[in-house]
Amino acid sequence: MSTHASPPPAAAVSGRVLALLTALAVTLGAAFVLAPGRLAAGPSDGGFGERRNLIATLRQGFVEYWKSGDRSFSPELERVVDYWYRYHVVKAVCAALLLVVLVVLGVLLWKAFLRGTTALRTGALASAGVVVTVLALGSLAALMANVQGATAPFSSVVSMLPLGAPDGQLAGVVGQVRQDLAHYSGADGQHTPAVEVMVNDFGRYHAVLAVAASIVAVVLIGLSVLAWKRFAGARARGAGRQERRVRRLLGALGVVSVLLSCATIIIVVANVGTAADPAPALLGFFEGGW
Structure with missing residues (x-):
């Protein structure tokens, strides 16, 4: 034996x-x-x-x-x-x-x-x-x-900056920025240098978040796959108290990872769109919409 x-x-x-x-x-x-x-x-x-x-x-x-x-x-x-x-x-x-x-x-x-x-x-x-x-x-x-x-x-x-309710000289400047952004086109070049700098920087601002969120999404997806594989393995080992506790923890980890992955992917998509065409979003920003 x-x-x-x-x-x-x-x-x-x-x-x-x-x-x-x-x-x-x-x-x-x-x-x-x-x-x-x-x-x-x-x-x-x-x-x-x-x-x-x-x-x-x-x-x-x-x-x-x-x-x-x-x-x-x-x-x-x-x-x-x-x-x-x-x-x-x-x-x-x-x-x-x-x-x-x-x-x-x-x-x-x-x-x-x-x-x-x-x-x-x-x-x-x-x-x-x-x-x-x-x-x-x-x-x-x-x-x-x-x-x-x-x-x-x-x-x-x-x-x-108090963009929603500017006053003094700032109010005049914000109004001019809004006007320039409302007619902004990256192709025709008919905009002030400051607005061009702001649009490019705003695009970079969202591109960075899109890249960071993409990395996090990949990690979360990998974590979810690993959790569910181990969940299946723990289930195959039996129904003891220790195995049940492991399954509950792995199952919770798998569900949370899936939900967070979906939320992170939404963030990626939103920021990729803004990075590709930042001027409309920047206009909304200067109009106090954010």
């Missing part, structure tokens, strides 16, 4: 490791919120940490840029755009590090859930795993948004 050795039990997840990763995640989350303004500010733009100072300088720089008739930014606008680029780079780095920590923490929590021995313990681990998974998805979205902002900081920072 032959016997089969049982596989050794997986090592228990250390509570100290979980606590350390949780503390690191909290620290990185705080850094994501608090650090970018300080780290991005240079000697000449320390006041940009105050939102009103940033917007005031942006308003002045944008009006000067439009009136100059040049493609190159005015000095004030250049200063704001450079600051906004650094700001998004810092936030992207914080988001990327936070995402890594949350993914590791989530994997450990779900592994501990599968090994749980009591209803109370498994319930607590499942709740913690769901929270960490949601936070990881939020960190991924933040990473994508800040990569997008760092790649096209001009389009990103212009969104801070």
